[in-house]
Amino acid sequence: xxxxxxxxxxxxxxxxxxxxxxxxxxxxxxxxxxxxxxxxxxxxxxxxxxxxxxxxxxxxxxxxxxxxxxxxxxxxxxxxxxxxxxxxxxxxxxxxxxxxxxxxxxxxxxxxxxxxxxxxxxxxxxxxxxxxxxxxxxxxxxxxxxxxxxxxxxxxxxxxxxxxxxxxxxxxxxxxxxxxxxxxxxxxxxxxxxxxxxxxxxxxxxxxxxxxxxxxxxxxxxxxxxxxxxxxxxxxxxxxxxxxxxxxxxxxxxxxxxxxxxxxxxxxxxxxxxxxxxxxxxxxxxxxxxxxxxxxxxxxxxxxxxxxxxxxx
Amino acid sequence: xxxxxxxxxxxxxxxxxxxxxxxxxxxxxxxxxxxxxxxxxxxxxxxxxxxxxxxxxxxxxxxxxxxxxxxxxxxxxxxxxxxxxxxxxxxxxxxxxxxxxxxxxxxxxxxxxxxxxxxxxxxxxxxxxxxxxxxxxxxxxxxxxxxxxxxxxxxxxxxxxxxxxxxxxxxxxxxxxxxxxxxxxxxxxxxxxxxxxxxxxxxxxxxxxxxxxxxxxxxxxxxxxxxxxxxxxxxxxxxxxxxxxxxxxxxxxxxxxxxxxxxxxxxxxxxxxxxxxxxxxxxxxxxxxxxxxxxxxxxxxxxxxxxxxxxxxxxxxxxxxxxxxxxxxxxxxxxxxxxxxxxxxxxxxxxxxxxxxxxx
Numbered sequence: 001x002x003x004x005x006x007x008x009x010x011x012x013x014x015x016x017x018x019x020x021x022x023x024x025x026x027x028x029x030x031x032x033x034x035x036x037x038x039x040x041x042x043x044x045x046x047x048x049x050x051x052x053x054x055x056x057x058x059x060x061x062x063x064x065x066x067x068x069x070x071x072x073x074x075x076x077x078x079x080x081x082x083x084x085x086x087x088x089x090x091x092x093x094x095x096x097x098x099x100x101x102x103x104x105x106x107x108x109x110x111x112x113x114x115x116x117x118x119x120x121x122x123x124x125x126x127x128x129x130x131x132x133x134x135x136x137x138x139x140x141x142x143x144x145x146x147x148x149x150x151x152x153x154x155x156x157x158x159x160x161x162x163x164x165x166x167x168x169x170x171x172x173x174x175x176x177x178x179x180x181x182x183x184x185x186x187x188x189x190x191x192x193x194x195x196x197x198x199x200x201x202x203x204x205x206x207x208x209x210x211x212x213x214x215x216x217x218x219x220x221x222x223x224x225x226x227x228x229x230x231x232x233x234x235x236x237x238x239x240x241x242x243x244x245x246x247x248x249x250x251x252x253x254x255x256x257x258x259x260x261x262x263x264x265x266x267x268x269x270x271x272x273x274x275x276x277x278x279x280x281x282x283x284x285x286x287x288x289x290x291x292x293x294x295x296x297x298x299x300x301x302x303x304x305x306x307x308x309x310x311x312x313x
Numbered sequence: 314x315x316x317x318x319x320x321x322x323x324x325x326x327x328x329x330x331x332x333x334x335x336x337x338x339x340x341x342x343x344x345x346x347x348x349x350x351x352x353x354x355x356x357x358x359x360x361x362x363x364x365x366x367x368x369x370x371x372x373x374x375x376x377x378x379x380x381x382x383x384x385x386x387x388x389x390x391x392x393x394x395x396x397x398x399x400x401x402x403x404x405x406x407x408x409x410x411x412x413x414x415x416x417x418x419x420x421x422x423x424x425x426x427x428x429x430x431x432x433x434x435x436x437x438x439x440x441x442x443x444x445x446x447x448x449x450x451x452x453x454x455x456x457x458x459x460x461x462x463x464x465x466x467x468x469x470x471x472x473x474x475x476x477x478x479x480x481x482x483x484x485x486x487x488x489x490x491x492x493x494x495x496x497x498x499x500x501x502x503x504x505x506x507x508x509x510x511x512x513x514x515x516x517x518x519x520x521x522x523x524x525x526x527x528x529x530x531x532x533x534x535x536x537x538x539x540x541x542x543x544x545x546x547x548x549x550x551x552x553x554x555x556x557x558x559x560x561x562x563x564x565x566x567x568x569x570x571x572x573x574x575x576x577x578x579x580x581x582x583x584x585x586x587x588x589x590x591x592x593x594x595x596x597x598x599x600x601x602x603x604x605x606x607x608x609x610x611x612x613x614x615x616x617x618x619x620x621x622x623x624x625x626x627x628x629x630x631x632x633x634x635x636x637x638x639x640x641x642x643x644x645x646x647x648x649x650x651x652x653x654x655x656x657x658x659x660x661x662x663x664x665x666x667x668x669x670x671x672x673x
Contacts, residue, residue: 097604103595111593132369291429295430
C-alpha cells in the first residue's frame with residue numbers, strides 16, 4: 001500500500017510538472033496579452049515533432065535546446081504577422097485565430113511527418129531506473145523531467161520578479177500606456193512573451209515526447225487537459241497553474257491505480273446510481289475526473305483556485 | 314430576407330426533382346442538418362457573442378434521447394425533432410446554469426470542459442449510449458404518416474428539408490424578438506444591460522436554451538438521415554464544424570451560417586473526395602476569414618465591386634500558392650517546381666491584398 005502510494009505520488013508529481021510546463025506558457029500568454037491561445041497544445045506537438053527531427057540529426061541535447069528556439073521564433077512570427085492584426089478586434093477574434101492556427105498546425109504536421117506515430121528516443125544517460133523505492137523502480141527520465149520543470153519554474157520566477165525585463169513585462173501588463181510613454185516598445189514585449197510561451201510549450205513537447213509516442217492526435221489529447229488546469233488554477237495565475245497541474249497529475253495517476261467503483265462511492269455517500277453507472281470503476285472514470293473537477297470547481301468557486309478579479313461580467 | 318428563404322427552399326427542393334441519385338439526397342440532407350446546427354450556433358456566437366466549443370453536446374444528447382424515444386415509445390418520425398429539441402433544452406438548463414455565469418474566454422473554456430466531459434461519459438456508459446456502435450434506429454419502423462413510411466431516402470429527405478426550412482424561419486423570427494435584442498445588448502455592453510435591469514447571465518442562459526432546442530432538432534435530423542447516433546455526435550469535432558461553418562459564412566448576418574454550412578459540406582464531402590489535404594485548406598480558409606474578412610463570406614458581397622474583384626484575384630493567387638506545394642508534399646514529391654509556381658503566386662497575392670487595403 002505504501003509502495004503503491006509513493007510510486008503513484010511520484011508519477012503524479014512528474015506528470016503534473018509536465019502539465020505545468022505547458023500551462024505555464026499558456027498562463028503567461030493569457031495574463032500578459034489577454035489571449036487564450038488555443039494553439040498552445042499544437043505548439044507543444046510541433047515542439048515534439050521538431051525535436052524528433054533535430055534529435056535524429058544532432059542528438060537529444062541539441063534538440064532540447066534548438067527545438068524550443070525554432071518553435072519560439074514560429075510563435076513570434078505568428079504573433080507579429082497575424083495575431084497583432086486581429087488583437088484590436090477583441091478576445092473573440094483572438095480565440096478564433098488561435099483556434100484556426102491549431103487546425104492548420106495539426107494538418108501541417110500530418111503533411112510533413114505523416115499520419116503514423118513516431119518513436120521518441122531517450123538518451124542513454126537518462127535511460128533506466130535511478131533509485132528503488134519500496135521495491136519499485138523510478139525511472140531516471142522522470143526525475144530529469146521534474147528537474148527541468150522545477151528549474152524552469154525557478155528561472156521564470158526569477159526573471160519576472162527580479163530582472164529589469166521582468167519589471168517591464170509586469171508593468172506592461174497593468175499599465176501599457178505608461179510603459180510606452182517611458183520609451184519601451186510594448187507590442188514587442190508582447191511578441192517576446194508570446195514567443196517565450198510557445199517555446200515553453202515546445203520544451204514540454206521535447207521532454208514529454210518519450211513518455212508516449214509522437215502522433216498527430218497528441219495535441220487533441222493534451223489541449224483540453226491543459227485548459228482544465230488553467231481554469232482550475234484561475235486564469236492568469238502562475239501559482240494556481242502549478243497547484244492545479246500537480247492536482248490533476250496526481251488525481252489521474254491515483255485514479256488509474258484505484259479499485260473502488262462508482263456505485264460503492266455513491267453508496268457510502270447515501271446515493272444510488274442507475275445500474276449502467278454503478279459498475280464503473282474509478283480507473284475507468286480516470287479520463288473524466290479532470291472535467292468533473294472542473295465542473296465542481298466552477299460550481300463552487302467560478303474564478304478558480306487563485307483567480308483574481310473577473311475580466312468579464 | 315425573403316430572397317434568402319426562397320433561395321434556400323429552391324436549393325433544397327430543386328436538385329432532388331431533377332436528378333434522382335441517393336448520394337445527392339444524402340449530401341443535401343447533410344447540408345440541411347448543418348444549416349440548422351450552424352444557425353442555432355449563430356444565436357450564441359453572432360447574437361450573444363458567446364464562443365462555445367460544446368454545441369454538439371446539445372445536438373448529440375438530443376439525438377440520443379430521440380433515438381430512445383423512437384425505439385421505446387414509437388413516437389411518429391415527423392415529431393421526433395421536437396422530442397430531440399426538448400431534451401436538448403433540458404440539458405441546456407443544467408449545463409447552462411454552470412457555463413453562462415461567465416462570458417468570453419471563461420465561457421469558451423467551460424464549454425470545452427463540459428464537451429469533453431460528456432464525450433468521455435458517452436464512452437463510459439454503453440448501456441445508455443451504445444458504446445462504440447452507437448444507438449441505431451430503423452426510421453421505417455414507426456407509424457406511417459399520410460402513407461409515408463420514411464423508409465425510402467426520398468421521403469426521409471423531404472422530412473429533413475421541411476424541418477430545415479421550418480427551423481430556419483423560426484430562428485429568423487426569434488432573431489427579431491425583444492429577447493434577441495436583449496442578447497445583442499448583453500453582447501455589446503453587459504454592464505449597461507445589467508444597469509437597466511437585465512441580468513446578463515440570465516439573458517445568456519435563455520438564449521442558450523433556445524439555441525440548444527434548435528441544436529437538438531439538428532441532431533435528430535442527422536439521426537433521421539443516417540439512422541445512427543454515436544459518440545461522434547457529441548464529440549468536439551462536431552462542435553468544431555458548427556463553429557467553423559458559422560465563422561466562415563459570417564456570424565454577423567443571418568444568411569452567413571447558411572452559406573458557411575453549404576461551404577463546409579462542400580469541403581468535407583466534395584473536396585475530400587478529390588484531396589486528402591482538405592482539412593488543411595479548410596483551416597487556412599478559416600484563418601483567412603478571421604484575419605482578412607471578419608464579416609465572413611456572406612459579408613463579402615457588401616463590399617464595392619473593385620475591392621471585391623481585387624480581393625477575389627488575391628484569394629485565387631493565394632489559393633494556387635497554397636494548393637500546389639501542399640499537393641506536392643502529400644504526393645511525396647519535393648521537387649523545386651512546386652515552389653517556383655507557389656512563390657510568385659504568393660507574392661502576387663500579397664501585392665493584390667495590399668492594394669485592397671489601400672483602396673479601402
